[in-house]
Amino acid sequence: MSTPLCIFDTTLRDGTQGEGISLTAEDKVKIALKLDALGVHYIEGGNPGSNSKDIEFFRRVRESKLQAKLTAFGSTRRKNSSCEHDVNLKHLTESGARAATLVGKTWDFHVHTALQTTLEENLAMIYESLAFVKSSGMEALFDAEHFFDGYKANPDYALSALAKAKEAGAAWIVLCDTNGGTLPGEISEIVSRVVSVIDAPIGIHTHNDCELAVANTLAAITAGARQIQGTINGYGERCGNANLCSIIPTLQLKMGYECVSDEQLKSLTGVARYVSEIANVIMPVNQPYVGNAAFAHKGGIHVSAIMKDSKTYEHIEPHLVGNKQRVLVSELAGQSNILSKAQEMGLDVNPEGMKSREVIDRIKDLEHQGYQFEGADASLELLLRDAYGDAVQIFSVDSFKITVENNAGQMTSEAVVKVNVAGEQVYTVAGGNGPVNALDNALRKALVQFFPDIRDIHLSDYKVRVLDEKDATAAKVRVLIESTNFKDTWSTVGVSSNVIEASWEALVDSIRYALIGMDKNGGIAPMLAQTNGLVNH
Structure with missing residues (x-):
């Protein structure tokens, strides 16, 4: 007892x-x-x-x-x-x-x-x-x-x-x-x-x-x-x-x-992240038990071992506290990391094929350019789905334009976005307290008529890092965006010498990832069917 x-x-x-x-x-x-x-x-x-x-x-x-x-x-x-x-x-x-x-x-x-x-x-x-x-x-x-x-x-x-x-x-x-x-x-x-x-x-x-x-x-x-x-x-x-x-x-x-109770203990991670969200305090990723990295594995040897038995590198089963195992993919990744991530997403992967090596090489090349996927799981998942032929082209962006104006000392931003959803072109304009916020508002405005649930999605964190300071204002920047719907949290990444372009890349990935999640639950296809459009898988 x-x-x-x-x-x-x-x-x-x-x-x-x-x-x-x-x-x-x-x-x-x-x-x-x-x-x-x-x-x-x-x-x-x-x-x-x-x-x-x-x-x-x-x-x-x-x-x-x-x-x-x-x-x-x-x-x-x-x-x-x-x-x-x-x-x-x-x-x-x-x-x-x-x-x-x-x-x-x-x-x-x-x-x-x-x-x-x-x-x-x-x-x-x-x-x-x-x-x-x-x-x-x-x-x-x-x-x-x-x-x-x-x-x-x-x-x-x-x-x-x-x-x-x-x-x-x-x-x-x-x-x-x-x-x-x-x-x-x-x-x-x-x-x-x-x-x-x-x-x-x-x-x-x-x-x-x-x-x-x-x-x-x-x-x-x-x-x-x-x-x-x-x-x-x-x-x-x-x-x-x-x-x-x-x-x-x-x-x-x-x-x-x-x-x-054991069932209540399984809600611990959700409670910790909920309180963090309400308090507007970012949780340390390495917080024991409930942190996003508490059961994250990066080294290829570690990943190879946990695929055989998770006890090799985990002191408890993550689900006991409502957390989950994560495999990180970076320039240090081996084939085990790629296979584990692909299997986690339910992708049909041939371990003997060349595709995993091609994906690893692609990731290494992107990280050489400044991308970082260990902190951007959602962008990584989209990359793997594209590589293994499981991409979901829910919408495409035809163009966007931003204007920033200083009017009597007040800075205003306005974004124009043209997107294509299942063959239907949508043109929207929205303002914001900055260019990225204006782009975010315009994109959501274009998509919300097709996908009302994106109203529940919001950015919970936005980070910009200069990758090579010696290039001053011409330097590449990496933008990491964390998004949430109060149930789940995901991160996306964008890299460019133009901070707006890097932000836009991460923003589009964030929305696309969220919509793929809805699609898994049967939420996207019925909505698009009402517009007589098609979703191409």
Whole structure:
């Protein structure tokens, strides 16, 4: 029997303290629903007394009937006052949340320096605040702020703070490595001591300032903690919080603990990428378990081996966390890479033929020109389909034209695009906040009448890299475009000494790839049939 653990997600509170992350109330509701579906046990929504956005979130999310316990965050009462007259505690109890987390001081240095009060008054603040919240009918959790630093400085006082929280009826006592400077060995030793002397459920809340938040969380669980606090993708202040996307699968798949159901675990990659999209923060491709490169293979020897058995170079099966294996193709690729990619796409490939060698030579030539396919899977797939005779000519571009005008200090761009869809020529004009945006708008405007689903596609990232700086403004550039429809993400590449042409090439590939995906699901042919056109395969 696996040991059940409690997952406490604080993406919507601690995660939003990360630099560059700002979520609207609507964003927070959407993410809360995803977290609930993932199976976390607590969702900390924010501080209902700190700002109008969090107040609106708590009001709106109550209608969602979450299975997880919606949790409000606040601090212990002010020094030398009463809970009944503390506005923040009042907001907590009126938030409609089922639980409340109160943060309190456990480091004597902070009590004297930050709170500027006595050690005895701080203990009273902890006890009275937790008891007040519990008396309102809410579940009370205690976040022992700076606990590990406090324990190392004055273990007796740090433990006395925990004892007061237990006496007040805290459902969970959570040990916080607030500054993120504690080492795994210290975490293990201190948590073991706490578990031996405090008869209450213990949780762990770590920060990543030494790149040890995940390791420290695992050490705490091994030592007896049973609640994990963290965020999706490790978002959080300074260097971030413990990353639940790494912690949950490690505990469940490698250490024998039960965090969520197996089916819920399979949604982890989708949740991580969804939250990244809503937060408008690009996920690191090499993020463990859920990153785009987490199960990507480039070296020919590696690819040859995984085609025989994926365990040769993969520590788990990717589908267990909702990810997938990827084979990268570049100038380092061998025939195994090409065969693997072609088979993945369902292409009829003869391993004994010359076609694979021709494709490899073609890729090497293109990469010599500046293309990079390991970061542009969609362009690679289109290249392979063309090479193996599986191309889908859904539309063709007859011409395009761009005008850029400075009118009274305001720059405007306009694009004219002529495309051919199944024998029907379409001519469209559209503006944009720049030439690439204008081209994108014009192309979509031409195609949307045939393929309405492209309304759901948008560019999520756009990168331009100068390939040879010594050529200055005449240098070749490589444009990488990442597109998404909120379900899938794909990347395309274009190269030219003209940045507009490179962008256009990547843009057309992106739309073409998306439409091929629709075609696989039977979506394109019926729409084109209504126009009496034909799709040539």
